[in-house]
Amino acid sequence: MERPIAYDKLAREDRLVRMRARDVAQLKIEQGLPPFPDLLSRDAIKERVHGIMVGELQAMEGAGRSVYDFPDAPWEFTLDMARQVWDESRHVEIYIRLLEHMGGYIGEFPETTILWRCACAEDAAARVAGVNRGLEGLACDVFNQLVHIARKMGDPILERAVDYVLADEITHVRMGSKWLTRLTEGDPERRRRAIEFQETIDERFNLGGIRREGPHEVVPISIATEARREGGFTDEEIARLIKTTQRSAVY
């Protein structure tokens, strides 16, 4: 099997429509819509849930590739990645059922591969930094906020299910923090490159100011400080992330 695989090799059923994220955003802006679904209506939340569902699909595929792509990594690393495959495959099911709960269906919105593109680092340390700390950190932000919004909406199904997923994601961030340290022990250059890769992902998913510090009801994606801390982010790292969001275009 090829190692690693390109983004266009992701195999999909016909019912999913794949588009570049920038094209989706552009076509929405042309219609006077926000490029990223907000949380102001049930329909917008449904669109976000769909985006998370395809993100979980790609996360399952990505963790599977980490099991395959790094046969020489420590066995415990492979075990953690295999566990993550299982978690993500359950998350796919959870979000499909949440989508149905919200009256949606698989393929109702286009799938973008921006997450997957970020997950294809060839070095295991860079991949866990980018995926488990960058992308799963983003997942903590998004899910933490969704739990809060669901509670406010009075939707216990959404609240409970997403809270379980959030607990798993914190575990995945923790795995990322652990493996970033262990895989780069005695190799500061490798660590620097891995962190740099993670930071490019963090920057990209600040989404031009969409992710920032602030109340759940006010900002489109609020930074989940506490969940990030539980996952092994240091206070300094969290402060640096918040600072980068303040450099973005909307400020």
Added chain:
Amino acid sequence: MPSPLAGHLDVDASAKTVRHYRYAVERMMRILGGWIALTPELSAKLLMGRHVWDSAQHADAWGKRLPELRARAQVSEPAGPGLVAFLDAVEAAERPEQTIERLVAIYRVLKPHLLAVYEAHLASANAVYEPPTCRILAHCIADERRHVAAGEAILRHLLRTPAQQERARACEARLWALLEAAGGVTGAGPVTRAGVGAVPAAVPLSDDAAQFIQLEESTAPWPLAPELEQALHAFGAALTAGDPAAARRWLAPEVTPGPDLDRHLRAVAGCRPQIVACARLGAQRLIKLRLDGAHEAVTLLLRWVPTGSEWRVAAFEPGSASAVQPA
């Protein structure tokens, strides 16, 4: 009457057998992990996703058993070059349209064989000094039995035509011959496989194949506005009639079809288009039409935009259809 302390494997042979098991299980686990991204069908994707972790735990349990047998922990060892060749052949099925081959390799060949080997080992293990191995075997047997049953259910769901069933049979025969030539996962033969019979389902262990199939079939009728439905019907009729000029009437003025379009349309002339996807993009709709010609299957991705009371195609992209028909 044989002594209760009689056994069939000494410590070193036991460690070697464990390393052979670990090789087969570890490699199967890595292959399954790699295949998830290459497999289009949701049911098969989820099945593999669930079983990667179980297999990793089996490999881990075998690997941890090794130091208890005076051997190095977490070491895998193939029984011989024949087994390596067999697993190379398993791994080769990586094209998206080879899901049947992937599932047959794992769920009709390798796992039923592993199950038979584990059961035979458990039946002959010494009950006095081998319980640590027996416990691992019992755990793996329970999991493998469940896996084989779930894989078989997904395969039955995916094997819809006689041609697909024939493909499955051919693949099974080819791989089985390789496994026999290798002497099985231990290299010692005889190479057998176990049936699973009824699988007790008392605990929710998250690999219920019926649920995966239900998720794959869950798409509701496409929610189309009546005007869009009419436009799609007329556009589809033009394609069916092999009339590109009539089809072009539905294109927005700024759309210029590429040189490939006419060629694709000629190849599928007379086919009835089928809507296989309908995505929302604000007020616009992304519709995928699948056209199955005698020699070519084409998918057209169309972006429809409302223009007053009518709909027009603002962009389209022809491509080869995937092997996966909507469930």
